[in-house]
Amino acid sequence: MGPTAYIARRLAYGVILLIGVLVLNFFLIHAAPGDPAETIAGAMGGATARMLADIRSAYGLDKPLLTQLAIYLGRVAHGDLGMSYYFNQPVIDLIAARVGPTILLVLAAQVIAITAGVAMGVFAARKPSGPLSAFVAVLSTVGYAAPVFWTGIMLVILFASIIPIFPVEGMTSARFSGGFVAHIGDVLYHLALPAFTLAIIFLAQYSRLSRASMIDVLGADYVRTARAKGLSETKVVFKHALRNAVLPIITVAGIQFGNLISGALLVESVFNWPGMGRLAFDSVLRRDYPTLLGILFFAALMVVVANLLTDLSYRFADPRIRTGGR
Amino acid sequence: MNVGTPEPLLSIRGLKVEFSTRHGKVTALDGIDLDLMPGETLGVVGESGCGKSITALATMGLIPDPPGRIAGGHVLFDGEDITRADPRRLRSLRGADISMIFQEPMTSLNPVFTAGDQIAEAIMLHQSAGKAEADRMAVELLRTVGIPEPERRSRSYPHELSGGMRQRVMIAMAISCRPRILIADEPTTALDVTVQAQIFDLMRDIQRQFSVAIMLITHDMGAIAEMADRVAVMYAGRIVEKGTADEILDHPLHPYTRGLIGCIPVLGKEAGEEGRMPPLAEIPGIVPPLHLLGRGCAFADRCPLAFDRCRAESPALEGGAHKVACFAAEMEAA
Numbered sequence: 001m002g003p004t005a006y007i008a009r010r011l012a013y014g015v016i017l018l019i020g021v022l023v024l025n026f027f028l029i030h031a032a033p034g035d036p037a038e039t040i041a042g043a044m045g046g047a048t049a050r051m052l053a054d055i056r057s058a059y060g061l062d063k064p065l066l067t068q069l070a071i072y073l074g075r076v077a078h079g080d081l082g083m084s085y086y087f088n089q090p091v092i093d094l095i096a097a098r099v100g101p102t103i104l105l106v107l108a109a110q111v112i113a114i115t116a117g118v119a120m121g122v123f124a125a126r127k128p129s130g131p132l133s134a135f136v137a138v139l140s141t142v143g144y145a146a147p148v149f150w151t152g153i154m155l156v157i158l159f160a161s162i163i164p165i166f167p168v169e170g171m172t173s174a175r176f177s178g179g180f181v182a183h184i185g186d187v188l189y190h191l192a193l194p195a196f197t198l199a200i201i202f203l204a205q206y207s208r209l210s211r212a213s214m215i216d217v218l219g220a221d222y223v224r225t226a227r228a229k230g231l232s233e234t235k236v237v238f239k240h241a242l243r244n245a246v247l248p249i250i251t252v253a254g255i256q257f258g259n260l261i262s263g264a265l266l267v268e269s270v271f272n273w274p275g276m277g278r279l280a281f282d283s284v285l286r287r288d289y290p291t292l293l294g295i296l297f298f299a300a301l302m303v304v305v306a307n308l309l310t311d312l313s314y315r316f317a318d319p320r321i322r323t324g325g326r
Numbered sequence: 327m328n329v330g331t332p333e334p335l336l337s338i339r340g341l342k343v344e345f346s347t348r349h350g351k352v353t354a355l356d357g358i359d360l361d362l363m364p365g366e367t368l369g370v371v372g373e374s375g376c377g378k379s380i381t382a383l384a385t386m387g388l389i390p391d392p393p394g395r396i397a398g399g400h401v402l403f404d405g406e407d408i409t410r411a412d413p414r415r416l417r418s419l420r421g422a423d424i425s426m427i428f429q430e431p432m433t434s435l436n437p438v439f440t441a442g443d444q445i446a447e448a449i450m451l452h453q454s455a456g457k458a459e460a461d462r463m464a465v466e467l468l469r470t471v472g473i474p475e476p477e478r479r480s481r482s483y484p485h486e487l488s489g490g491m492r493q494r495v496m497i498a499m500a501i502s503c504r505p506r507i508l509i510a511d512e513p514t515t516a517l518d519v520t521v522q523a524q525i526f527d528l529m530r531d532i533q534r535q536f537s538v539a540i541m542l543i544t545h546d547m548g549a550i551a552e553m554a555d556r557v558a559v560m561y562a563g564r565i566v567e568k569g570t571a572d573e574i575l576d577h578p579l580h581p582y583t584r585g586l587i588g589c590i591p592v593l594g595k596e597a598g599e600e601g602r603m604p605p606l607a608e609i610p611g612i613v614p615p616l617h618l619l620g621r622g623c624a625f626a627d628r629c630p631l632a633f634d635r636c637r638a639e640s641p642a643l644e645g646g647a648h649k650v651a652c653f654a655a656e657m658e659a660a
Contacts, residue, residue, distance in 0.1 A: 221433040228386055228428075229448045229499070233413075243438045272660035319438060319483040 006226035010311060014304040021300040022076060026069050029289050037061055039287040040085045059085070072293075081297065082290035086283070091294035094279060099298060101171055102275035105110070106264050107256075107301075108191055114253060116199070117170075117206025122242060124207070125214035136207045143204020148263050152197040152270035159193060164195045169272045194271040198263050202256055206249055213245040220244070254310025258303045285303055333405075334361035335539050336424075336507055336633055338386065338633030340399035341409075343389060349617035356378045356563045357399070359643070367533065371547065371586065375613050377563040379570065380542045380561055383510045384409075385541070386426055387416040403507070422452040425500040426479045429512035431492035435484040439470070441495045442480025445502055453502040462510045467498040470535075471528060490521035492529065506534070528633040536633055546598065547590050551575055560626035562613060569648035579650040579659075581629050585609035623652070 027211060037055045041047035046054070058064040081091035114236040124133040149174070159166045167173070169188050175176060217223065218241050268277030276295050283291040315322045341356040347567060355377045370378045385388050385401055387408055400407045403424065408416060427480055428434040446460035455463065460481070468476035470495040484492055493513060500508055510529065514522035521630060526549070533540055542553050550557055550571060557574045559567040561581065567580040578584045611628035622637040623629070629636065631654035638650050643651040652658075 001492050220434040221428060221430050224388070224430065225438065225496070225499075226435045227388055228420055228426045230417040230419070230451060231447070232417060240436050240439075244436070317438070319440075 003312075006315075007296045010308050014308060018297070018300055018303055019073070022073060022297060023069065025110075025293055025296045027065075028070060029292060030065060030268055031066075032287075034093065034287050036085055036287045038291055044223075045221055054305035061082075071220060076297070081294040084288055084291045086286045086288045086291070091290050095276060095294050095298055096225045096292060097273060098279055100276065101273055102261075102264055103302070104187075104191065105194055105198065105267065105273060105275060106260050106272075109202065109255065109264070110257075110260060112195055113206055114249065118242075118246065118249060120207040121210025121212075121235065122214050122245070124128075124211045125218060126174070126237070128211075128215055132187035133211065140204040140208040143201050146200070148197060148201060149266050149270055151200055152194070152267055155197055156270065168193060171274050194267050194273050198260065198267045201263065204258065205252065205256070207252070210245060210249055213248050214241060217241045217245045224296035243317070246313070249312060250314050250317060254307050254314075257306035257310070258299075261299050261302055300310045332363055334402075335363035335364045335404060336360070336380070336541075337402040338385070338399070339402070341384060341396070341630055342398035343384055343388070343583065344395050345398045346393045346395075347617065348625060349615075352616040353397075353597060353619075354394070354563050354616060357443070358560075358563075360558055360565070362539050362541055364506070365533070365537045366537055366555045367542055367553050369550040369557040370541060370543045370560060371550050371557060372560035372564075375562075375614050375616075376560040378545075379511055381509050381560075382426065382541065382543055385507075385509060386420055386424060386612050387411065388420075400460075400577065407612065418452070421448050421500075421505075423505055424507040425503070426474070426509040426511065427493070427496045427500045427542070429515050431489050431496055431516060432434065433490055434496055437484055440481050440483055443651045445480075445495065445499045446497055450504045455470065462494055466497070467502055470501075471495070471498045471532075472524075473498075488522065489517050493521075494523055497525075499529060501536060501538070504536055505538060507541065508538045509541045509543070512545070513542075515544075515546070516550065526646070547575070547586050551590075559628060563616060564618060564624070565643055565649075566638040566652065567623065567648075567650045568643065573648045577648075579645075579648070579655040580625075580652045581631050581654065582609070582625050585628075623625070629654075 005186065036059070037052050040055050040059075041052055064072070072082070081095070082264045083089065084091050087094060120132070120136055120139075124130070124136040127133060144259055147157070156168045160168045171190050173187055173190075173289055218237070220241075222244075223236060223241050226236045231240070264275065265277030265280050267273065270277040270320055271276070276298065279291065282288070283295065338358055338360040341355050342353065343357040344351050345354050354551060358377070358381060360368070360370070360381070364455060370381060372378050380389065380394075385403075385408075389396060396409050399409070399578070401409050405418065408419065408464045412418070415656065418462045424599050437440070437557075439447075442461060443486065445459065445464035449455050449460040450457065453460075456517045456578070468480055473479050473491060473494050479487070479491070482496075487495065488606060497513075508529075513529070514525050517525065529540065529542075530553070532538065538660050540553070544550060552569040553625065557571050559566050559574070559580060561582050566579070567583045575587065578587055586609070609628060614627065622639060623632070623641055626632040626636040635653050641653050641656070643649045644656070
């Protein structure tokens, strides 16, 4: 199958998956206890039964559930995620203002986790019983065991009071003046701690996985062939072995994207990062259904896109997948 | 060089290799002596675990260390002791002067690089050729080893090639820098019989064309009969018999060698009474684990001729051109 046909098929699967996510989320949220009309009224300072009925009809909440679903799906198809009950603004605008920082955080964490994890795994694999191997084992245990909000709070304490070298809150400095490049520097400076916090748990996994994968590959016949050719050890390890050892990392990195996004929502709360996480949290408390549905839809969309990109990079990295071989 | 008595190209003297295992230290090679003359084919034969592959890896300087270690002896290539060469010198020999093809063509090529790239890599490394030049030479080499449509095949990945073709690619890679020694470790074991014959033909052609000395490592006496000029028979880390291929095949002295030759199926042998072929011969027992070797001859427990002395002391490799390490053979000769 050519790459175009392949991408087309994968996109079609992605659309079907997203529709499924929309329908499931819609029912899940309507099954949750609580009446959004009362929440809206509560935010306005209380209401009579008549006002509640008006709110219900204004938001279409008085219609049968299936009709509400049909209306919702129809709107989403036109790019309309509805109005937030709380902000009284289009949900799409609320998300658009926050999706950028979330994507930035997720990608930064993924890059840190993969680069550092693979590097540690490779060096640990060179000496499977050496000190770095032991460190990778300890790190992966700690990394698995420590929840991100705990790690985040510990880092906040460390960098806020003990060694205050990194900002622990927000995405930009409050009183910032400078050019565009300086602004990017400022954002990256603020990004350091949240990205590292989010990366730790995945870094632990990738280092452990790449250590195992690398040990496996270093024993392979083709690595012996590479040595028999007279290649330097650096070339043997980083060209012949690593190209094969990263294949399982790509697979796992794709699967982990969903976890990374849900982890990002927590990390955003700890570091007050202006992403979708805070909005998601508040929307749950406010029973702001349209906003919550919108956020869940966007999270699913990011996962679908990430998985598609993973598959494409896997095809790029492994010729056996590309040409449909054994 | 004196033409009358040529110097050996490769000379292994008293080579001893040890491995640390969970049973403690075991001696995988115990005092191996081998000579490889320019342009000849030396067959090294024996069952799995007898040390043939370790001999090959030691010659390439590729004994995995740890757990392995060269505990004694020398490997002289053209007079230079490669057991004492530094890693840089070893790398410049490997793939250039001494190259190797392996048993498993299915797994010996890197699955993520094309056949052409893997051949060109060796050329660029040892012959300081540019990428385009090396690619062109790789295609020529694929043509030399008899791969049809070499231009297209050089862009194929290993999984797109058959086992026989992959072994041809391995051979092309091994001869890419005109080595003086080609070590072939069970080059045909994983291939089917017709392909085996083709690969042997190819190796003979290569030997004529490039006047390369071949060390053919195999457990197959048939392959030895087809290819080898001289033969060394190995058992449990030692050489038990050594001589010209004709002598060894026609007049084997060691009971183990006789056993191996007895294992060659003979075409056209009389069918038995029930119309069946006679059962294939086998040597009873298995090669003893190296950590359980006693003082005596390692083959004594499987040997039909063994007597008390065989279990008490280990026979030395003795004789003229045709050497054997066996007390029973000595008595027979006396």
